[in-house]
Amino acid sequence: MTNETTPELRRGWTTGACATAATKAALMRLWGGAFPQEVGITLPKGETPVFPLVLTEAGAGFARVGITKDAGDDPDVTHGALIVVTVTVSLGGVVFAAGEGVGTVTKAGLPIAVGEPAINPVPREMITAVVQEMADRFGQPPDIRVEVSVPGGRALALKTWNPRLGIEGGLSILGTTGVVRPFSCAAWIASIHRGIDVARAEKLPHVAGCTGATSEKAVQALYDLPDHAMLDMGDFAGGMLKYLVKRPVGRVTIGGGIGKMTKLAQGAVDLHSKRSQVDFAGLADLSGDMRVAEANTALEAYEIAGSALAEKVAGQALAQVQARFGSPDIAFDIVIIDRKGAIIARAGA
Template sequence: MTDEITPELRRGWTTGACATAATKAALMRLWGGAFVREVGIVLPKGETPVFPLALAEAGKGWARVGITKDAGDDPDVTHGALIVVTVRPSQGGIVFQAGEGVGTVTKPGLPIGVGEPAINPVPRQMMTDVVQEMAAQYGKPPDITIEVSVPGGEEIALKTWNPRLGIAGGLSILGTTGVVRPFSCAAWIASIHRGIDVARAAGQTHVAGCTGATSEKTVQALYGLPDHAMLDMGDFAGGMLKYLVKHPVARVTIGGGIGKITKLAQGAIDLHSGRSQVDFAQLAEIAGVPRVSEANTALEAYEIAGPVLAQRIADQALAQVQARFGAAGITYDIVIIDRKGSIIARAGA
């Protein structure tokens, strides 16, 4: 028997890092007269990646560079996308514009104002720093328009949370460190937080976090909630609830299948199958049916014990949430949904 060695996952670079590198290379052409084959930048935490140019075009008074995004081993929907920056002189200062495939902010609550290109603060600062660095190097005033585009970005954005967050027309240019950590939970949780910010800014007093598409559809129909009230919680109940305690709304609904809600009822706030497990002995105890302890899944336990078990799970889940996250004065309720989208138990409604 040989020991298996798990290879280290390869990190990648954010769209913001790619846009920054493209900005630098484009300015070198605009102000220096020649394209380079590859360009290096310094990221906020000191990393110094080098990016090969995938596109290089120029004309009188403008230069354009494209960098192909490499997300490493992260399953990022923008992996392989071409991040294109066109630079040209501005009437004064640094001006950001959204080109093809980059969205525009249409709802308050995001870190970028309504009507602005969806280029987040850290990438803006990274590109600003590069403009100032290159301006000093070439003896030019830092008066530049930076247009960022992502060919095909509008279609890619449909696979993200952007439409729900009110980012219209394409992708966001993201990144806080410039580095994509493989399979990181941080980006998902950050998106949940932004969803809460948008809902609050819109005056929404009732939001819902669901574990999947089926439960989300059922809960949204049950309460007639608008899209911006629906938070893509997934497995990250804790990430959602902790943020809501600090940024409360009047009412929060948690919806999901019996397996995920069972974990919540048993005290887990990360509901991923690899990070929390169902305690079937405890399920048998609350069901009053010893045979439940032999079940392989929470669904099988429900099939053995019937509706009484689902209701007790919902009640217990509500009690757990109230005990841990009730200090903010939020009213919580729990909705358990089967695979067909039917409600099998509710608590707190």
């Protein structure tokens, strides 16, 4: 008998960390006269990564550095992207600018003001600290314009939540710790929270969280909701609902297929297949059809018991949500769809 261990997933570095390192290396050229071969920075929790420089350019009054983002083993759309920073002297203080492929904030509710480059607060703090560090080292005033670019970022941003959040023209420069941890649930949930913040700032009366693209399309069409009303809930119903309790929106629709909505009906709020399972005996009791207990999937159970089961699941899911997250400020409803996107059951508002 052998013992096998799962190899540890490799972590990576955020776009914010890459931009900070690129800023430091560019200032070493602007103020010190030479580019380093690699550059190290200290992240908020004390990690000290070192980044090789893959692009270096300089001229009269500017220096530019590019660093390739390594997201480790996380399936990050920006893995392999080139993060480029160009530094020039500003009229006063650290000034941020969005270059090619970096978005601009166009909707309220995000932690960056409307009209500002989509460079999040912690990366701004990290970059500002590096500017001060280099200014102290080279005896210069910390008056620097930092332009961040991501070649190809406009196309990459279409694979993110940025368009829905009102970030136009490209990617966000992100990171609260500087570290990308593989398959981070926290990062996904944080994006859901930002979607809620934007919806509230826009004073939307109705938002929807769905488990996937098919249910999202059906729910959006059912209620004629704008894109920024659609929260990318995925499996994280609990992460969405807990935040909504504190920051309510008047009406909240939860949509998904029969399998994930059954889990919700049975009390799960993390709907991922590895973290929650359908209780088929309980589903049989709910349906009143004991054949359902022998089903292998919720879809098979639905095929056995028919639309009456779907309606009961929708009703029980609504009851679970109201019991755990009910608020006088929120009206909930549930929409269940089949694999083709047809609505098979509804409950609630």
